[in-house]
Amino acid sequence: MKLCFSQLEETPMPQFKGGEKTTYSRFMDDGHNRIMINRLEPGASIGLHTHTGSSEVMYILSGTGKAICDGVSERLGPGDCHYCPEGHAHTLINDGGADLVFFAVVPQHS
Template sequence: MVFDFGSEEFVGIPNFKGGEGHFDAKMHDDGRCKVIRGRIEPGSTSGYHLHEANCEVIYVISGRAWFDYDGEREYAEAGQAHYCPMGHSHAMGNASQTEPLEVFCVVPEHRVP
C-alpha cells in the first residue's frame, strides 16, 4: 500500500493529546496501525501521554524536536528517531522558536480487538 503524502492536505488537530497549539497531520489509520506525516509549528506540543496498547516511532524529517520521555528530556534532529515502547509515556514539541518541525510517525497497535 502506498500513501502519497505529497498530494494530501494537512489537517490541523488543536491541542493534540492535551498539548499546546496544534499538530498538522496527514494520517492513515486502519485500526491496526497509524501512519502519520506531521508538522509542528514553533510553540506547539503534544500532551504527555501513556502508550498503553501500542508503541510509537517518530522520525524527524526536518527541524529539531524535544521529547519528554518517562520524565526525561531528550532531543532529536533531522535524520534521528525517537521510540516510545508500549507501557511508556512521552510528549513532543518543536525545539525551534522559528522553524517548523516535520516528522514521520508509525503507531502499531499491539492489542487489536
Template structure:
C-alpha cells in the first residue's frame, strides 16, 4: 500500500479530552484495518499555540508521541515535562497523559496508538 500526501484524511477539530483550542489530525494509516488490528491511530498531529490535548488515561492501549517541531508541556501522569523536537513520549496502558503547546510555533508530532 502507498498513500500519497494528497490522499490522507485531514481533520481540524476541537482539542480532545476537554482540551483547549484546536488540533489537526492527518491519518497516516486509517484505523485497525490498516494496522493489522494491532492499533487504531497512526497520525501526524498539529497542536496549535494556546491549545492543549486534555489529560486522559489509556485503557487497553498505549500511545507514543514523536515530537517533530514546536515546544510543549507534557503531562506524564501528573508530572509536567517540557518536550521539543526529537523527544519521544510513551503512555502505557493504565497511565495518563496530556500535551499543551506552550510556544509561538505549533507542535507537529507523530502519534501512534497500539492495542495492549
C-alpha cells in the first residue's frame, strides 16, 4: 500500500503526551500500526511517555533535537534513528533552530 503523506491533512496535537507547544502529524492508523510524519517546531517536545503494548521507531528527516530514553539523552539529526522498545519511556525535544521532522512507526504488540 502506498502512503502519500503530502496528501494527508496535518493534524495539530497541542502538548502531545504532556509535551511543550504543538506536535503536527500526518498519519495513517490501521489499528495494528501507526505510520506518520511528525513535525516539532523549535522549542516543542513530545512529553515523556512509556510504550505499553507498543514500541516506536523514529527516523529523523530534518532538523536537530534530542531523545531521552530511560534517562539517557541522545543527540539526533538527519539520518539518525531512535528506537524505544516496549516497556521503555522516552521523550523527543526540538532544541534546535528549525523544525524537527521525523518519520515514525508505532506497531501495536499482541
